[in-house]
Amino acid sequence: MRLFSDKQPTALFGLPSPRERKLLTDALRTETAGGLLLLIAAVVALVWANSPLGDVYETVRDFHFGIPALGLDLSVGHWASDGVLTIFFFAAGIELKRELVVGELRRPAAAALPIVAAVCGMVVPALFYVGVNVAGGGQLEGWAVPMATDIAFALGVLAVIGTNLPSGIRAFLLTLAIADDLGAILVIAVFFTSTLNLFAFAGAVAGLVLYWLLHHKLRVHGWYVYVPLAVVIWALMYNSGVHATIAGVAMGMLLRCTPRNGEETSPAEHIEHLVRPLSAGFAVPFFALFAAGVSVSGSALAETFREPEALGVILGLVAGKFLGIFGGTYVAARFTKAKLSPGLSWTDVAGLSLLAGIGFTVSLLVAELAFTDAATREHVKAAVLIGSLISAVLACVLLKLRDAQYAKLWEDEIRDEDLDGIPDIDQPEDLEHRPTEYKRRAMAAAKARLEAEAQRRVEQEE
Structure with a gap:
């Protein structure tokens, strides 16, 4: 029996293949837990910075330590953004490559x-x-601040409100965030590189070449080889003038993503499984602890809403993200064969578009890189928090209205009436007594599974 036609339109937010759903579930479980830690770290930073111990916060954040002879005498805040956050970008590089x-x-x-x-x-x-800053006479350097989506923060918000988004929407959100991260990485590398030290940069590139040779050609194993090499590459990249987190992205993307004969999983998948908890559970919350501590007094907030730089960030995150993602998705679907997956509506796209306006980690990092004036930088960072909060609240309200529908779709995805360990939606052979909507989703799942199997056969033949 032919379950679907080759001319069947691509389902927007359609059900991913079983393997993709498993990887997605593992990744999002870690990101959700990390998102909750990120929320806690942000709240702690705000409370600490605005408490009577605010001076202690600034003293700790600005305390310098390191190895001055190697050009690595950094403050705690800079170690968080330039050093520890490299772990996050390493995980992002692996995910992007995969x-x-x-x-x-x-x-x-x-x-x-x-x-x-x-x-x-x-x-x-x-x-x-x-547009806001041209009209208001503000600084244009912060144009990249409202560009990025923080997947961990978004999932942390979803965990708090308890919305069970179906796998198709979660996959779209993750893919959207990955593409966002790639854009942010390119922006950081191209537009926020200081005077380039060619010798240090050449050394970093040479280190990356050695890293690739050890991994792909010589097949060297052992963290004791790669961790010291990674530290050297990072230090050289930092001293080159290119933002040090780019080293993490490069090393992540150089890992092999396809398993060889005798391997159950690829090195990239194995290392990502080990690194992602460190990224989500330590690197990102630690960065947030020393990046989110901004003044939220009445006078500081009033100044924030008067400055065009801060207003541009708030409008960019709330209105710009919504119009850009919703409008781009609608136009792409309008002029292609794509259509919404059964059971979903454009209200879901609107909620997802608002959720993408949560731009925390990378937005705060770009704010630190873009503005040299301390007061403007603090106001822009406050604007990131305000814009992300507004987007989160609006998204939660909209997605919560659809929670009953999401719960039904989620039950369809995990239902296993014959208790064989395989969700029934991945076994569409017997659809005689199923609801029409369930049949459509089962057929979409079967199509995704067959496409994934065909792709694996092609990769094995190559």
């Missing part, structure tokens, strides 16, 4: 919609920022 090689982004048809949405979700907020 998505491009074996994930959803490897197929142009599946990648087109989230990439279009991500590009629009970066360009439109930047245009909002530029």
Whole structure:
């Protein structure tokens, strides 16, 4: 029996293949826990910085230590943003490589919609920022601040309100955030590189080449080889003038994502499984602890809403992200064969677009890089917090209205009536007595599974 036609339109927010759902569940479980820690760290930073112990917060954040002879005498705040946050970018590099090689982004048809949405979700907020600051006579250097989506913070918010988004929407959100991260990485590398030290940069590139040779050609194993090499590459990248987190991205993307004969999983998947908890549970919350401590007094907030730089960030995150992602998704779906997956509506796209306006980690990092004036930088960081909070509240309200529908879709995904360990939706052979909507989702799941199996056969033949 033919379950579906080759001409069947691509389902927007459709059910991923079983393997993709498993990887997605593992990744999002860690990111959700990390998101809760991130929320806690942000609250602690705000309370600490605005308490009678605010001076202690600034003293700790500005305390310098390191190895001055190697150009590594950094403050605690800079160690958090330039050093510890590299772990987050390393995990992002692995995830990006995996998505491009074996994930959803490897197929142009599946990648087109989230990439279009991500590009629009970066360009439109930047245009909002530029428009506000041209009209208000502000600084244009912060145009990249409202561009990024913080997947950990977004999932932390979802965990708090208890919304069970179906796998298709979660996959789209993760892919959107990955494409956002790629855009932010390119922006940081191209626009926020100080005077380039060619010798240090050449040394970092040489280190990356050695890293690739050890991993791909010589097949060297052992963390005791790669960790010291990674530290050297990071230090050289920092001294080159290129932002040090780019070293983490590069090393993550150089890992092999396809298993060889005799391997159950690829090195990238194995290392990501080990590094992601460290990234979500330590690196990002530690960065937030020393980046989110801004003044939220009445006078400080009043100044924030008067400055065009801060207003541009707030409007970019709230309105720019929403219009960019929703509009980009609608236009892409309008002029392609893509259609919404059964059971979902454009209200879900609107909620997801608002959720993407939570731009915390990378937005705060770009704010630190873009503004040299301390007062403006603090106001812009406060604007990031305000814009992210507004987006989170609006998204929660909209998604909560659809919670009953999400719960039904989630039950369909995990139902296993024959108790064989395989969700029934991945076994669409017997659909005689199923509801029409369930049949459609089962057929979409079967199509995704067959496409994934065909792709694996092609990769094995190659």
